[in-house]
Amino acid sequence: MKSRLVSLDVLRGLTIMLMTVVNNPGDWGHVYAPLLHAEWHGCTPTDLVFPTFLFIVGVSVVLASPNKDSGPAALQKIVTRTLRIFCLGLFLSFWSKINIGGTEGLALLALRLAFTLLIVIALFSEYHPKRQFYVALAVFVSMMIAAFGGFSDFETVRIPGVLQRIAIVYLIISLLYLHSGWQAQALTGLLLLVGYWAIMTLIPVPEMGTPNLDKGTNIAAWLDNLLLPGHLWVTSKTWDPEGILSTLPAIATGIAGLLTGTLLRANLSGTEKWRYLFVAGVLGIAAGLAWHVVFPMNKALWTSSFVLYTAGMALAVLAILYFFIDVKGVNGWTKLFVIFGVNPMVVFFFSGIIPRVLSSIKVAHPLDPSQAAMGLQTFLYKFYLEPHFSDPKNASLAYALIYLSFWFLILYILFKRKLIFKV
Structure with a gap:
């Protein structure tokens, strides 16, 4: 991997991480004000x-x-x-x-x-x-x-x-x-x-x-x-x-x-x-x-x-x-942000595709089959994550952080293999 300006990669990583969190709440009706x-x-x-x-x-x-x-x-x-x-x-x-x-x-x-x-x-x-x-x-x-x-x-x-x-x-x-x-x-x-x-x-x-x-x-x-x-x-x-x-x-x-x-x-x-x-x-x-x-x-x-x-x-x-x-x-703390910063376009594109895929997979309402089917993303959030939180804003933020962690795993694998995708 060629020499890069690490501080710029860190800034890019911070930006991509914040983008991922603000674009993917569990429920758009319950989001903390700074994330809107x-x-x-x-x-x-x-x-x-x-x-x-x-x-x-x-x-x-x-x-x-x-x-x-x-x-x-x-x-x-x-x-x-x-x-x-x-x-x-x-x-x-x-x-x-x-x-x-x-x-x-x-x-x-x-x-x-x-x-x-x-x-x-x-x-x-x-x-x-x-x-x-x-x-x-x-x-x-x-x-x-x-x-x-x-x-x-x-x-x-x-x-x-x-x-x-x-x-x-x-x-x-x-x-x-x-x-x-x-x-x-x-x-x-x-x-x-x-x-x-x-x-x-x-x-x-x-x-x-x-x-x-x-x-x-x-x-x-x-x-x-x-x-x-x-x-x-x-x-x-x-x-x-x-x-x-x-x-x-x-x-x-x-x-x-x-x-x-x-x-x-x-x-x-x-x-x-x-x-x-x-x-x-x-x-x-x-x-x-x-x-x-x-x-x-x-x-x-x-x-x-x-x-x-x-x-x-x-x-x-x-x-x-x-x-x-x-x-x-002082750069011992930068790796997490660099991992996000060196492959920004992968996150930009696929973080837009994945929610669309999950929303396209329809699941019947588990409590009332007569209701309209819901997207898989909504189903997982409503019935497997939200019930564990008393504050719906915390549940919504938790979903965004889980999605961010999912992307970290993908980007970490790419980083370890020195794979950088440029458009």
């Missing part, structure tokens, strides 16, 4: 997960590309990886809609798992670079035809998503890094943040009038509904938390990672690096809080204040980890 997203404006610990991962993507782009190779092979590699990540995210949206003829029950589940296996082989496997590109492109085009080609099964499939946003941000910041210096990158990030603020707060919303930051009536929601009608977040149907316009400030989050990676590669002592990182983090937090007064922090809108605050938090935490792990060498 802010209702609208504001920022909870859960809201830090996604921007921290995008920040890490930016850092990793720099650390993985020490020579800034911008030739055709490098461009092909970037585009291929972008397509693969985007298609993995799309597949999670397509999964529940995959159906052929009259298949149902276990037959339908087997069909979906077969498609999953094909996607995994196509997008996770390493083989000839040009073939990887053509396969990823073919998968992407096929999904777009299915979504927009008039096929009734896929006419409401969601196009935006977490992995999709990661793919787009990765593409843009990789190209920016290869073709510009840190000053141009910083200026680009600043212009994105100020420009997004101006668009959201100064431009009237077509057909609605006054600029606003409310759910479903702001200009970002208008654009999502205009360009992707029917293909948005199922909960809202008219706007998307990973929508089109809000991807612009998300790119600035990735740029913050680029600048951090550049500092980590600078010819400075470890002590100087961690101090600069920490000061930058504190300034980012302060700037985010100050901007919050007039442009509130909001994950769904990915507001500019949200970018500064969350990037500042990520910087400050990375600085502290870097000081103790890479400067002082």
Whole structure:
């Protein structure tokens, strides 16, 4: 296993672990407040997960590309990886809609798992670079035809998503890094943040009038509904938390990672690096809080204040980890987090597939067979875990921690065998 920046792996591991816990409670109706997203404006610990991962993507782009190779092979590699990540995210949206003829029950589940296996082989496997590109492109085009080609099964499939946003941000910041210096990158990030603020707060919303930051009536929601009608977040149907316009400030989050990676590669002592990182983090937090007064922090809108605050938090935490792990060498406690941090995409993808599989396996109600059958996940939680807890929130959290432990076992086996899966 090649040399890695351990503090970055630990931060990535912490982020993936928190993501796994917050995305998999036993009962969404009973969750502790810090493990929920802010209702609208504001920022909870859960809201830090996604921007921290995008920040890490930016850092990793720099650390993985020490020579800034911008030739055709490098461009092909970037585009291929972008397509693969985007298609993995799309597949999670397509999964529940995959159906052929009259298949149902276990037959339908087997069909979906077969498609999953094909996607995994196509997008996770390493083989000839040009073939990887053509396969990823073919998968992407096929999904777009299915979504927009008039096929009734896929006419409401969601196009935006977490992995999709990661793919787009990765593409843009990789190209920016290869073709510009840190000053141009910083200026680009600043212009994105100020420009997004101006668009959201100064431009009237077509057909609605006054600029606003409310759910479903702001200009970002208008654009999502205009360009992707029917293909948005199922909960809202008219706007998307990973929508089109809000991807612009998300790119600035990735740029913050680029600048951090550049500092980590600078010819400075470890002590100087961690101090600069920490000061930058504190300034980012302060700037985010100050901007919050007039442009509130909001994950769904990915507001500019949200970018500064969350990037500042990520910087400050990375600085502290870097000081103790890479400067002082206090790393005996890091293995658990590194195990999660070196294989993030495996968890990202399959932690989304497994709940879908469990929900597809229907079980009759054990106390009243006349009631509708329930998914296996609900059955196991309701009848084998929840009864052991007096507080339903503790039961819900216990389920999430058991699921996290399940992933630890899988990732530990991969780690011991030195298997790192990259998309």
